[in-house]
Amino acid sequence: TSSAPPLHVVVLMPLRDDWASAAELIRRLDRTVASYPCTLDVLLVDDASLQVCNGADFQSQLTAVRTIRTLRLRRNLGHQRAIAIGLVHVQQNMTCDAVLVMDADGEDTADGALQLIRAFSEINRNQDTGAIFAERSRRTESLLFRSFYQIYKMVHRLLTGVRVRVGNFSILPSSYLTTLVVMSEMWNHYAAAFFRSGLPFTTIPIPRGHRIAGRSRMNFVTLAAHGISAISVFGDVVGVRLLIASMAGSLLALLGIVAVFIVRFFTDMAIPGWATYASGALAIILVQFITMAISFTFIMLSNRTNLSFVPLRDHSLFVAGVEIIYRND
Template sequence: MIPADRTLIVVTPVFEDREASARLFQELAAQFPQGLFVLAVDDGSVRQPLDIDSLRAAGVQGAVLRLRRNVGHQRAIAIGLAHACESLQDHQRVVVMDSDGEDLPATMPALLQGLDDAEVDVVVAQRKRRVETLRFKAFYAIYKRFFRLMTGRPIAFGNFMALKAAAARRLVAMQELSIHVAGAVLGSRLRTRACPLDRGPRYAGQSKMNFVGLVLHGFKGLMVFAEDVLVRVGIACGLIAGAALAGIVAAVLLKLAGYSTPGWFSVALGLLVLMLLQTGALALMTLMLTGVVRGGTVTTAIGYRDFVAAVIPTHPADDADRA
């Protein structure tokens, strides 16, 4: 349970990264000496399970939410937010950040300042400078353009964000949150403001996310907008099928007019008919799948408790008194 006197709640997932997370807790304590509560979600770590002593050594009040198994970065954030929202009050603010140091505690005041505006629900970090490889930067640039083409929405932020209490509760009610946090924010229709911030280097160790994992994470963002993607693919297939049909008519007219060379008509007609059949079938399939996706969407709460093995607070005596 989060005490009412804590005004800032930080939710951070940790997976086999005890050294980096310990440094994060120290920097958070230095940046916010008062009113801080850290909810660290141990995402099924085996080699380096997160110890509550890391928070206590940093002088931070909070809790370790230990999961039964590894559920992935995005679902770990969703579970942490769901747990926090059970006792979250309207005056409290929530910050979601990574535990490896790439999300800098020193930049958090700029995020939180944006929440002072009554017309803003979420402030997201938009990266000005990245400490990444050239391959990652190239892939990310291509992904952003592909995402906008397929969904009609721009995406230029990740998990580092600040939320008002009402915004956090709204996100927790969305099934998409456990799939892709940034995508859920885009789909939530919350009033969002971007805050340009630099990305820091890792405190220690190596990233657990490989290139395949990054690609999978990117496609999960598209899954949040499955309806939009399917409709756009269906429309594109319909246009191609229409162009193939027009080509068939043109080929037949050229043949009848005697302008086609020997063998040209049969090859062109065969290719165009094949294109028409394939794209037409694909267009119908995508439109049918759109109906299935829309009809299968139901509103259910995230059953996060099934994944939680233990909640270990830094001040167990205080929690016992409140209980």
């Protein structure tokens, strides 16, 4: 038998107008976690919803959930930045053992949340520390969406050297927040910023669920923007890789010009007029590669001197207020 107190988890859910889904997901989460030694405080980060939250939708007989809060933002920032602001709020205003980050639409399931909580508790029992991310074992989107997603994963791996395996669905020790809230990369992409932090983590396979209500706003444009945000977190790595590629291209173009020169003046293989066109085309390519290399160099140098957005310092600019809409007394 163990006398350890129940695990106290803050559930962080960014949302925009998905109030009905969030209310149902919280009820499912409460039923699923009720038999486990765990208490939950839910923080809904309201990303400037157009629909007003109806507090009555959240007035259920909950067991594990102690409070439900809404953190309203002044403008729509997107779910990645909503997560960043939510983590700062938790770090500054709430006490907990762990933070569970999940979407409010139901695609991150209550059963999956319990899997993460159980795995986190097991780590704690072993006197270890680390975050746990859900690695998607099954996706429910259309074939076209999955095809573009595979292309994005290949491009991400090629540019950054990091394999895309996870999304936002994760649980992390509250002690990690001290590091994460001062990372400017958090403003662009939560998961990518976490990997960039170097903090230890592991993954467990969890299938993706279905939306509870409404339709997903994710489309090709938003997927592309989301992917670019993730890649931007590794901007310096991408810059170095592209710089090396540009230098390699310049070298190949220069070798091509030398080869044209040798063929033209030291062999009888040259076709009249061929050397002029070939060397001219290669010279243009050489200039372009050199220009790209110089551009990447100056971009990387300027980025290292710019003062970036720091969530801990700047988050309050976007916070309109906090409201407790449910309390289990």
